[in-house]
Amino acid sequence: MSDPIATRTPAPIIDIAGVSKVFNLNGRPIHALKDVDLKIRKGEFICLIGASGCGKSTLLRIMGGFEPVSTGSARMYHAPIQAPGPERGMVFQDYGLFPWLTVRENIAFGPKQRGLPAARLREISDRFVNMVGLGKFADHFPNQLSGGMKQRVSIARALANDCEVLLMDEPFGALDALTREVLQQELLDIWAKTKLTVVFVTHAVEEAVLLADRVVVMTAGPGRVERDYRIPLDRPRCITDPEFNLVRRELTEMLSSHVSLPKAA
Amino acid sequence: MSTSALDSRAHAVPPAKPAQPTAEAQTAQSEFVMPAGPGALQRWLSRWVVPVLLPLALLLAWDLAVRWTGTMLVPAPREVALMLWDFAFGGIYDDAFSETLGTHWLQSMARVYGAFALAAAAAIPMGLLIGKNATIRRVVDPTLQMLRPVPVTAWLPLSMIFFGVGPNAAIFLVFLGAFFPIVINTTFGVKSVETRLFEAAAMLGCTGTSMFRQVVLPAALPSIFNGLRLGHGIAWFLIVVGEMTGVPEGLGAAIMDGRMLSRTDVVISGMVVIGFTGFVTDRLLVALNNRLLKWSPQHNV
Numbered sequence: 001m002s003d004p005i006a007t008r009t010p011a012p013i014i015d016i017a018g019v020s021k022v023f024n025l026n027g028r029p030i031h032a033l034k035d036v037d038l039k040i041r042k043g044e045f046i047c048l049i050g051a052s053g054c055g056k057s058t059l060l061r062i063m064g065g066f067e068p069v070s071t072g073s074a075r076m077y078h079a080p081i082q083a084p085g086p087e088r089g090m091v092f093q094d095y096g097l098f099p100w101l102t103v104r105e106n107i108a109f110g111p112k113q114r115g116l117p118a119a120r121l122r123e124i125s126d127r128f129v130n131m132v133g134l135g136k137f138a139d140h141f142p143n144q145l146s147g148g149m150k151q152r153v154s155i156a157r158a159l160a161n162d163c164e165v166l167l168m169d170e171p172f173g174a175l176d177a178l179t180r181e182v183l184q185q186e187l188l189d190i191w192a193k194t195k196l197t198v199v200f201v202t203h204a205v206e207e208a209v210l211l212a213d214r215v216v217v218m219t220a221g222p223g224r225v226e227r228d229y230r231i232p233l234d235r236p237r238c239i240t241d242p243e244f245n246l247v248r249r250e251l252t253e254m255l256s257s258h259v260s261l262p263k264a265a
Numbered sequence: 266m267s268t269s270a271l272d273s274r275a276h277a278v279p280p281a282k283p284a285q286p287t288a289e290a291q292t293a294q295s296e297f298v299m300p301a302g303p304g305a306l307q308r309w310l311s312r313w314v315v316p317v318l319l320p321l322a323l324l325l326a327w328d329l330a331v332r333w334t335g336t337m338l339v340p341a342p343r344e345v346a347l348m349l350w351d352f353a354f355g356g357i358y359d360d361a362f363s364e365t366l367g368t369h370w371l372q373s374m375a376r377v378y379g380a381f382a383l384a385a386a387a388a389i390p391m392g393l394l395i396g397k398n399a400t401i402r403r404v405v406d407p408t409l410q411m412l413r414p415v416p417v418t419a420w421l422p423l424s425m426i427f428f429g430v431g432p433n434a435a436i437f438l439v440f441l442g443a444f445f446p447i448v449i450n451t452t453f454g455v456k457s458v459e460t461r462l463f464e465a466a467a468m469l470g471c472t473g474t475s476m477f478r479q480v481v482l483p484a485a486l487p488s489i490f491n492g493l494r495l496g497h498g499i500a501w502f503l504i505v506v507g508e509m510t511g512v513p514e515g516l517g518a519a520i521m522d523g524r525m526l527s528r529t530d531v532v533i534s535g536m537v538v539i540g541f542t543g544f545v546t547d548r549l550l551v552a553l554n555n556r557l558l559k560w561s562p563q564h565n566v
Contacts, residue, residue, distance in 0.1 A: 066464055084467040096465035100483040100560045109479075110469035141560040161469055 013165060013197050014040040014063055019072035020222075021058055031222030032058045036072070038216060038225060042164075045191055045198045047212035049205065049255065055223020056201045057169055063199060064090045064167050076165070086110055089158025091168040095150040097142040103153050104129055104138045110161030128156040132186070148179035152186075159190070168200045172207070184210060188236075205255065209248045210237055217254055227254055340530040348530035349537065362519070362531055370538060373504050373516040376432060380439035381500045388444045388496070389489060392451025397481060402452075409448065417442045418506050425510050435507030435515070442503040443496035450495065454488025455481055487561055490554045497550060501543040505535075 021033040033055040040046055048056040061067045062074050065084040074081045076088065084090070097106050108125040116124070129138045132152035142150055151171055158166055172180040188211065191198055202208055208215045209231055217227040229251065237244055303311075324342050331341040340348070351357035355364035395402045395409075417438050428434040458481055466480045508517025516535045523531030 064468065066467075084464065086468070086470040088468070090464070090468045092461060092465070094461060096459075096461040098462060098465070098480070098483070100486070100558075109466070109471070113470040113475070143560065143562060157469070 012039040013042040013076060014038075014199070015073075015075045015078075016040075016059070016063070017073050017075075019059075019062065019069045019074055021055070021062065021067065022070045033062075034222035034224050036223070036225055038228075040165075040197060040199065042197055043195055045211055045213045046200065047208035047215045048199065048201045048218060049203060049208045049215055049251075050218035050223075050226075051203065051220055051255070053223075054218040054220040056218050058223065059218075060167050060169055060199060060201050063165070064088055066090075086113075086161045087163055088165045088167055089161060089163030091151070091154050091158055091166065091171045093170045093173050095142070095147075095154045097150055097153055097157075099142050102139050102141055103134055103145070106142070106153055107156050107160045109157060124160050128160040131159070131190070132156045146179075147175050148183060151175065151183060155187070155190070159194070159196075163196075165197045165199065168198065170201050170203070173202070173204075180207075187211070192235075205248055205252050206239060209233070209244060209251060210239060215251060217251070229254070338529060340533065345530050345533045345537070349534045352531070352534050362523075362528070365514075365519070366534075366538065368514050369516050369519045369535075370542070372432075372512075372514040372518075373508070373539075374542065376436050376507065376515065377439060377500045377504050380436045381443050381497055383436075384440045384443035384496055384500070385447055385493060387440075388447035388492070389451050392448045392489070392492070393455055393477075393481065393485070395448070396452040396455025396485070397477070409445075413445045413449070417503055421506065421510065430511040432512050432515075434510040435504070435512055435517070438507040438510075439500045439503045442499040446495035446499060447489070447492040450488045450492025451485060454485030454492075457488070458484040487558055487563075490550070490558065494547065494550055494554075497546060498543065501539055501546075504539065 016036055016038040019033055019036045020031070023030040023032055036055075036059060038059075048059060050056050058067060062069055063076075063081065065081045065088065068082075081088075090096075098109065101109065104125040107128050108121040111121055111124050125138070129135055132155060134149060134152055134156075137145060137149060142153065145153070154171070155166075172183055175183065184207065187198075190196070198211075200208075200211060212231055215227075215229045215231060216225055217229060218224065219226045231247060233241075233243060233247060328342050331339055347357055348362075349366075351359075351363050352366040353364070357363070391405075395405055420438060420441060421434075424434040424437045428437055462480055462484060463476065466476055471479055504515070505517035505520055508515040509521055512518050516539055520532050520535040523529070523535065
């Protein structure tokens with residue numbers, strides 16, 4: 001099977017080395033992550049998967065610069081990640097759009113921080129509004145949009161700021177199945193067109209198998225990387241293919257063998 | 266993107282069922298008509314007539330109550346209307362109150378809006394600081410919460426000592442009354458900005474003072490407006506008390522004079538003018554609110 005990653009540059013864009021994270025919950029230490037190592041190469045599509053409480057969102061937030069590490073190091077291009085920055089665009093499950101700005105203004109928010117002139121902002125926002133198919137809604141406010149449309153704005157906003165890494169925290173988790181499928185496909189299109197690196201947190205096995213080059217399986221208590229699994233499927237992938245089903249089953253077994261809790265009814 | 270058109274349609278209409286036999290499909294289509302909205306007359310009625318029904322009913326009740334009880338202490342609406350006319354233009358009673366309404370009104374407006382503007386100018390920045398900075402909050406908040414329940418009328422003697430007999434004492438009282446709701450609502454607005462928005466802004470390269478202007482201020486604006494509306498109401502509310510401090514002119518002063526002279530028609534005229542002016546200003550604030558906060562359906566009043 002041909003590996004599309006082999007043709008891309010192999011330098012790690014994000015390097016997580018020996019990272020542990022301890023939260024202080026009312027004086028009680030909570031070990032969210034323990035000794036996590038993860039190298040992400042430029043252009044890769046990585047899915048972090050695991051049951052809730054496995055620290056996958058914490059790991060993503062560390063990459064985003066929203067949480068400091070307790071021990072170990074998180075680096076981007078060898079420079080320690082210390083704060084959020086425009087090179088690492090974050091897409092939140094609850095969108096995080098500015099409700100007082102229109103779709104266009106939300107998308108132009110990042111470029112505006114760099115002090116670009118109004119004409120250039122207009123140009124950028126036009127381009128990305130159309131890229132996510134919201135041309136007719138450019139002057140709407142977020143609360144006039146559906147969940148799927150809000151998430152498109154959120155993605156466009158990160159892209160419009162020329163991010164190199166797109167960090168996505170269960171971005172499609174709150175959407176209906178139909179919208180989710182469409183957005184997954186659009187995300188793959190965008191990823192194919194740009195040289196973007198994507199780190200995508202999910203707990204849906206099918207989503208991970210459909211999207212990822214590599215699936216990083218995490219387990220809870222304390223959160224650590226259990227397996228780093230390369231999806232052995234060509235793109236474009238089809239969820240009804242027998243091979244797809246095999247991979248999905250394999251990954252599901254990998255996950256469920258680590259879930260110690262009794263099965264839900 | 267080819268798929269996006271399809272998706273945005275999916276938001277508008279539920280996914281269609283598989284096609285039914287033609288006859289059925291046709292009836293289904295003809296049933297799909299826009300329900301009729303309210304007619305022009307109905308809209309006109311609900312916009313202009315419904316809101317004045319209750320005031321008219323109260324006016325009528327007042328009139329009937331005066332007639333039935335035969336009281337001499339409370340004037341009927343007609344007498345108040347005459348007084349209002351004389352108060353504004355003269356020519357009926359030609360006494361000390363005739364033609365003085367304009368002066369009283371302007372004086373009171375200057376004091377109310379001046380004190381209100383001062384209160385807003387002091388309370389909004391202060392609320393922003395208290396809301397944003399935990400240390401400042403710990404220093405200032407207990408004092409603020411202690412001063413807040415003290416009735417403004419209790420400040421009357423002290424304000425006359427501080428500012429002497431005259432308009433400044435009145436302005437101080439109105440200022441004090443309007444200050445607290447504005448500062449408390451602004452603080453609340455700043456404190457309740459979602460953390461997510463700060464994260465999103467930081468991720469997009471927004472920092473420091475720019476964050477304040479671009480995130481904190483717009484996010485807190487709905488609460489600031491709530492504070493302004495409350496403060497404005499209280500400002501008018503307090504003008505009568507404020508003008509008890511011995512100022513010669515002002516609606517409050519006129520009302521106090523009317524009380525001394527048992528001129529209930531003057532008292533009620535003053536009340537009507539204050540109520541009406543407060544109402545009009547509140548409408549203006551609401552219009553400004555709706556214009557600035559059109560993004561937030563919860564705050565469109």
